Amino acid sequence: MSEHFEVIGVSSPGKELDEVKSDEEIEVIAIDMSRQITPVKDIKSLWSTYKLLRKEKPQIVHTHTPKAGIVGMLAAKLAGVPHRLHTVAGLPLMEVTGMKREVLNFVEKLTYASATKVYPNSKGLYEYILQNNYTHKSKIKVIGNGSSNGIDTSYFSPDQITEAQKTLLKKELNIKEGHFVFVFIGRLVGDKGINELVKAFSLINKKENSQRQSKLLLVGPLEKELDPLHPDTLKEIENNPDIISVGFQKDVRPYFAISDALAFPSYREGFPNVVMQAGAMELPSIVSDINGCNEIIIENQNGVIVPVKNSEKLGEAMERMKSDTDYYQKLKMNARPMIESRYEQSVIWEALLSEYKKLIKEKDYRV
Incomplete structure (x- = not known):
């Protein structure tokens, strides 16, 4: 994607983020995001992400993981980012019950409501999202045959x-x-x-x-x-x-x-x-x-x-x-x-690139 766009990677700080900077040769920015339910920390993450997006004014924000999803999509909506994309690559709430499940259901619905497009990375997740009324069918789409990134079969050989x-x-x-x-x-x-x-x-x-x-x-x-x-x-x-x-x-x-x-x-x-x-x-x-x-x-x-x-x-x-x-x-x-x-990874990448280009050409930016 960095051959077609200016890409900034945002994640929690650590050696993994430094490796992404080196391996992908992109700019990275560290914003601390807890993997657990931590309201105070989450509000701080939201505020930091909002300030970053107001400064950078990106055309697209694309989030992965539940926590980055709620923080990134809500911040992007508040900051007026025109294209807010969220990939669903698994739902931890599937194994949760009781009050915690209710909280996670609400968070998932808020994430999708803040996004302009939602990409479940499997057909099973697509159906699960619809069955649980997390969002409307018109907002969700599976890229290619599924997967978030595909597989480089020349590397994994x-x-x-x-x-x-x-x-x-x-x-x-x-x-x-x-x-x-x-x-x-x-x-x-x-x-x-x-x-x-x-x-x-x-x-x-x-x-x-x-x-x-x-x-x-x-x-x-x-x-x-x-x-x-x-x-x-x-x-x-x-x-x-x-x-x-x-x-x-x-x-x-x-x-x-x-x-x-x-x-x-x-x-x-x-x-x-x-x-x-x-x-x-x-x-x-x-x-x-x-x-x-x-x-x-x-x-x-x-x-x-x-x-x-x-x-x-x-x-x-x-x-x-x-x-x-x-x-x-x-x-x-x-x-x-x-x-x-x-x-094959190249097929998934081309499908995602095509999706990005199509969205950017759209003139009806719904914020």
Whole structure:
């Protein structure tokens, strides 16, 4: 987009924002935004964002994530920004009940009311937004086949990782020839299905009649604040020698490359990049039956879809994946072509660029 527009990136301060500045070669501005419900901090964020937008006078403000959405869209409306775009890439409120759910419902509706266009990044989210009356159908649209950014299949490719790299990493992690490796990539929190995943893996790995020993590779940060794992899960991760937890990794491709299948039993998603990345790296996926996941994965073609929060069905899918070689090879063979044909990044970028250009040409600026 920086080839067509002057782009300013706004997010909370930290090394990640500095990396965006360096990697994307754009101007960045730090405005602190809490991920939790913090009214005083949120008002400060809103005021800072409003002042920034009054100063810069952008034609387009495009927000991602719920907190950046409410802060950015409300500030943009107050500042008179003509095009206020919000991408919905998952809804945390799906797993919330009671008064907190009521508050989050109100915030979501206010975000969409402040926006001029809303882009759910999956067809499932599109339907969910309409079913819950968060906004009118005329305001929402799915870009392309879904996804916020698509996948660069030249970057996420098995060809990018050498045999020497794989051998070295396997040795480092004590993964031997013949091990079947399930990989999970993401935050290690409850609503990513980690409790169910660890339980399912531990059960199938204890079976005496297992034809092939398996490993579970967990790649991602352990977050204890917002949605901590069960104590039993943490204990199993720490004590089970077949569960390998490597923490956050900036480049996840080597970990895909030494794995055989993605296990991703999340409770809620928008359009998960990790499932597309796994497919591009020629890995079939076991995913839960939720928005996004059940669009990227087609049952028994490039993966398996299991019920949400069901460790038993998850375990059955994992067991078949590692023991039925013909079935596994069929899924593996389809994995990359099914990503290339539907979610190539350049196609998503062109669709978004076309959307921006179309909006800017419109003369009816509704503020």
